[in-house]
Amino acid sequence: MPTLTRQVSRGETGWEETGGKPGLLGYLRTGMMPHLWCPGCGHGIIMGAFLRAFDRLGWDQDETIIVSGIGCSSRVTGYLDFDTLHTTHGRALAFATGVKLANPKLNVIVLAGDGDLAAIGGNHLIHAARRNINITTICFNNNIYGMTSGQFSPVSPTGSWATTTPYGSIDRPFDLCELVRAAGGTYVARGTAYHVRSLTGLIEKALKHKGFSFVEALSQCPTYFGRRNQLHNAVDMLLWQKEHAVNVRAATRMDPEDLRDKILIGELYRSEAPEYTEEYARIREQVRQKAREGDLVQ
């Protein structure tokens, strides 16, 4: 177990000097508890993985801004004792891009759901990836719109039940990791709530990566996805994650036939490319220089 070092919160909503209160409580607005997540929901596990990853890096909460959209997952910004922006549905990455450009020194992190990032916010996702802006995005993928009681999302599996697909979805789902990679993202990984230690490591690497980093974190929604899709409770759903996830390195030694119904987890892609805020600073400096030399075309 990593040592959890955070002992003091800013005291806005709960802990003052905690005198050594252990664990992750210093990162939480405890005054906001109880949370709204249903029993068995995976979102809290993913939030915990994020906090452990953040804690390992020893970064400053006050130099970090967390941005979310609207949804069960996006409620994290209410619970986390950072500077947070709880924005509108689908627009987390648009707000985050503005924050990062205004102050590139901040660590900017987006935490949001699959509906938020892949449906209404799909364009913001591909363009943030294309720009390779230094933002880490964690997608809480529960395969459904949880907050609004179970409409299907662009990642709901073909054939799955949702309130808007009462006879089974005929859509083909996005592979979000492939999408982000194809759009230009430079760090792409997938983990699950079941494989929480590995997920924590992937989030840590994503946070450290310079450029657009994306972690798809598979979450379980027993309330709206599980019980209508023959996964009767959270335990069944976690076991499903256990049985269907294959580490990307192990997959290279497996027969493609055996991988048919499997989901690859681990670090799927990493590369280097110019980072957007650095390019922006460079071009601004060029323009300033030209202005100093009186050489600016009006």
Ligand SMILES: Cc1ncc(C[n+]2csc(CCOP(=O)(O)OP(=O)(O)O)c2C)c(N)n1
């Ligand atoms: C512009 C707009 N459209 C629709 C909604 C309604 N709405 C709120 S949350 C949500 C979906 C949430 O699903 P997801 O992003 O996957 O998060 P989850 O609740 O599953 O964690 C929708 C459609 C809204 N608030 N604003």
